[in-house]
Amino acid sequence: MSILLDGDTTFIVQGITGREAVNLTRECLDYGSKIVGGVTPGRKGREVHGVPVFDTVAQAVAHHGGPIDGSVVTVPPAFTKDAVLEAIENGIKLIVIVTERIPRGDVAEMVELAEMRGARIIGPNCLGLIVPEVCKMGGIGGPAKDAAKAYQPGRVGVMSRSGGMTTEISSSLTQAGLGVSTAVSIGGDAIIGSTYAELMPYFEADEQTEAIVIYTEPGGRMEAQLAEWVKDNNSRLPIVAFMAGKFMDDEEMKGMSFGHAGTIVEGKEDTATEKISRLEAAGIRVVERIDEIPDVVKEKIGATA
Amino acid sequence: MRFYEFEARKIVELAGIPVTKYGFCTSAEEARKVAEEIGGPVVIKSQVLSGGRMKAGGVKFADTPEEAAEHAEEILKLEINGHMPRGVLVDPKAEVKQEYYASVVWDGTAKKPLMLFSDMGGIDIEEVAETHPDHVGRGHVSNLLPIGDFEAKQVVAATGVTGSQLNRATPILARLARLFRDNDMTLAEINPLAELTDGSFVALDAHMEMENEAVGRQKKLLRKELAIAEDDTRETYEPSDFEKNVSAIDAADHRGVIQGKDHGFTGNLGLVIGAGGGSLTLTDAVRNQGGQPANYSEIGGNPSVAKACGLAKEVLEKDGVEKIAVMMSIVSNTRVDIVARGVIKACLELGKDPGETIAIFRIPGAWEEEGFKILDRYGVETCDRSVSMWEAAGRAVSKIQGAPA
Numbered sequence: 001m002s003i004l005l006d007g008d009t010t011f012i013v014q015g016i017t018g019r020e021a022v023n024l025t026r027e028c029l030d031y032g033s034k035i036v037g038g039v040t041p042g043r044k045g046r047e048v049h050g051v052p053v054f055d056t057v058a059q060a061v062a063h064h065g066g067p068i069d070g071s072v073v074t075v076p077p078a079f080t081k082d083a084v085l086e087a088i089e090n091g092i093k094l095i096v097i098v099t100e101r102i103p104r105g106d107v108a109e110m111v112e113l114a115e116m117r118g119a120r121i122i123g124p125n126c127l128g129l130i131v132p133e134v135c136k137m138g139g140i141g142g143p144a145k146d147a148a149k150a151y152q153p154g155r156v157g158v159m160s161r162s163g164g165m166t167t168e169i170s171s172s173l174t175q176a177g178l179g180v181s182t183a184v185s186i187g188g189d190a191i192i193g194s195t196y197a198e199l200m201p202y203f204e205a206d207e208q209t210e211a212i213v214i215y216t217e218p219g220g221r222m223e224a225q226l227a228e229w230v231k232d233n234n235s236r237l238p239i240v241a242f243m244a245g246k247f248m249d250d251e252e253m254k255g256m257s258f259g260h261a262g263t264i265v266e267g268k269e270d271t272a273t274e275k276i277s278r279l280e281a282a283g284i285r286v287v288e289r290i291d292e293i294p295d296v297v298k299e300k301i302g303a304t305a
Numbered sequence: 306m307r308f309y310e311f312e313a314r315k316i317v318e319l320a321g322i323p324v325t326k327y328g329f330c331t332s333a334e335e336a337r338k339v340a341e342e343i344g345g346p347v348v349i350k351s352q353v354l355s356g357g358r359m360k361a362g363g364v365k366f367a368d369t370p371e372e373a374a375e376h377a378e379e380i381l382k383l384e385i386n387g388h389m390p391r392g393v394l395v396d397p398k399a400e401v402k403q404e405y406y407a408s409v410v411w412d413g414t415a416k417k418p419l420m421l422f423s424d425m426g427g428i429d430i431e432e433v434a435e436t437h438p439d440h441v442g443r444g445h446v447s448n449l450l451p452i453g454d455f456e457a458k459q460v461v462a463a464t465g466v467t468g469s470q471l472n473r474a475t476p477i478l479a480r481l482a483r484l485f486r487d488n489d490m491t492l493a494e495i496n497p498l499a500e501l502t503d504g505s506f507v508a509l510d511a512h513m514e515m516e517n518e519a520v521g522r523q524k525k526l527l528r529k530e531l532a533i534a535e536d537d538t539r540e541t542y543e544p545s546d547f548e549k550n551v552s553a554i555d556a557a558d559h560r561g562v563i564q565g566k567d568h569g570f571t572g573n574l575g576l577v578i579g580a581g582g583g584s585l586t587l588t589d590a591v592r593n594q595g596g597q598p599a600n601y602s603e604i605g606g607n608p609s610v611a612k613a614c615g616l617a618k619e620v621l622e623k624d625g626v627e628k629i630a631v632m633m634s635i636v637s638n639t640r641v642d643i644v645a646r647g648v649i650k651a652c653l654e655l656g657k658d659p660g661e662t663i664a665i666f667r668i669p670g671a672w673e674e675e676g677f678k679i680l681d682r683y684g685v686e687t688c689d690r691s692v693s694m695w696e697a698a699g700r701a702v703s704k705i706q707g708a709p710a
Binding site: 141 | 411413414416417418447448449486489491516518519521522541566568569579580581582583584585586588589590592593601603633634635636637638669670671690691693694695696
């Protein structure tokens with residue numbers, strides 16, 4: 001199986017006529033995803049790779065003739081909040097926000113409404129999610145033939161604050177013969193719709209997933225939250241973590257931002273060193289080198305089997 | 306974006322929070338006039354974007370306007386932690402009965418603003434939270450619903466504060482929470498919030514930070530109310546020539562994104578790397594194998610040949626750079642052949658042999674066959690995804706430093 005989406009998942013693309021969105025639509029269709037419509041205000045009646053374009057989400061839902069499961073939102077930052085609220089209020093339950101540089105207040109507002117309506121947001125500032133050989137929602141993995149190369153179905157769930165590193169890590173798992181159950185690019189911002197800990201219950205419930213790999217960075221408290229979740233929930237899934245950006249712990253790098261908007265050390269708890277020790281205290285193995293991941297996963301799966 | 310104290314006070318004032326009658330001055334003469342108007346003992350405070358001004362001698366008390374002018378003269382010339390003051394703030398010396406603390410920050414885990422209040426103000430709140438946890442009140446506010454005064458009241462009351470103090474502090478904390486949300490702040494802090502001998506409450510010092518992503522929609526506050534110039538971005542440090550040049554190359558062409566930083570980097574191995582997470586991973590991989598990066602960089606999206614070339618040239622022209630390593634995590638959007646053309650062009654234009662200068666090229670993904678073919682022609686060592694990012698970084702390091710011991 002998979003988490004959050006499967007072969008039957010229907011979704012729309014909001015902002016579908018934008019250059020990047022047109023590419024993303026092509027990639028997802030080629031990969032087997034079911035895109036049932038697109039929304040760009042003022043562009044009703046057009047088509048993007050055969051997908052009908054509407055002015056409103058409500059029109060897309062009416063055209064589909066029933067509830068639509070998801071939406072990939074790729075509109076400029078100033079319009080993202082409204083687009084997401086529109087999706088939520090039209091019954092969409094899974095929203096992938098690709099857009100970056102959205103103010104935190106807007107993100108928090110979207111997330112709060114999503115919670116009230118029972119919807120889930122992935123991102124912002126993310127590439128979406130992929131179920132190997134089934135479907136993908138977002139630009140994750142790139143064109144279908146590239147995605148096929150990096151993502152083969154398998155035993156490991158992947159969550160990453162970096163879109164590119166989601167594919168890098170998944171590719172190494174694929175090469176090692178382990179494969180990927182579902183990979184989620186969770187986004188690089190300070191506030192995101194779904195954190196590691198918030199997605200863990202889904203992986204926990206997915207029989208196909210036997211282990212989890214996470215890619216982490218300095219900044220924020222998401223890793224501490226995961227460590228707490230692991231301690232409180234007696235998870236069946238071994239977790240292997242990789243922490244990038246250790247150089248940011250140096251004195252001269254203080255207060256500087258690298259990588260992603262959320263990758264900034266503001267307090268002692270945000271440093272790589274502090275996070276690694278918290279993760280390890282919760283029994284999560286933090287590897288030093290990126291290329292150690294597949295072997296450690298194999299070792300862990302063996303140990304719990 | 307950070308604010309000076311005089312601006313933070315203005316923001317607080319605009320939100321309806323009482324402040325003392327202060328004056329912002331850029332000369333000793335102005336300071337004298339403000340002190341005269343205040344008519345009593347005053348405090349003169351340096352306006353710098355740096356902590357520790359009390360220790361550095363940036364805060365002084367004066368009994369007369371003459372003394373105020375003298376202090377202002379000194380403080381205006383005083384550099385604090387590498388920052389020259391924007392001016393001084395002249396404030397009446399308040400008759401303080403008790404100091405409190407009030408702030409609002411983001412709680413990234415709860416995804417909501419968090420109000421904090423303490424009846425032990427004037428000192429570091431983290432220290433209070435550790436030593437006297439029962440003196441710190443906390444409460445989240447919604448991003449969607451209106452913020453009620455009662456929410457602030459609960460937080461204040463949690464510290465044991467009652468009586469008229471509770472009723473005076475409550476609207477101040479509620480207004481602080483509203484201004485935090487309305488103005489896209491990432492920090493809104495009043496410390497100390499002072500109860501004066503007459504029982505009134507005033508914000509004696511305030512600290513505000515606004516989210517950079519929101520600066521564009523906060524023009525009314527920034528340009529009109531505070532008259533902050535568009536180019537006054539308040540960076541934490543002055544960008545280097547390398548950083549400025551890379552930004553200029555990036556701005557000149559809308560395709561793709563490049564970024565470069567060299568603050569704190571002094572090595573001999575230039576890094577032409579990407580994307581966000583890949584760059585962090587690769588910088589660590591170089592350093593952890595004994596390499597000395599000359600810079601940090603990020604290639605994102607699909608940059609033009611000119612852009613990739615521009616970044617590589619800037620890196621190559623940095624003092625002390627002997628070789629560059631061109632590496633990324635697997636790309637799907639960035640085209641490998643375009644980056645390859647860009648870095649070769651950079652070498653050739655600077656009269657360098659690409660095969661010698663490029664220690665390693667490790668970018669797997671879209672258009673890699675085409676890219677590797679071009680690089681092969683110039684004798685550049687390439688690797689695909691079968692070589693890990695760690696391994697590629699290690700090869701680059703050993704080329705510049707000889708084989709590892």
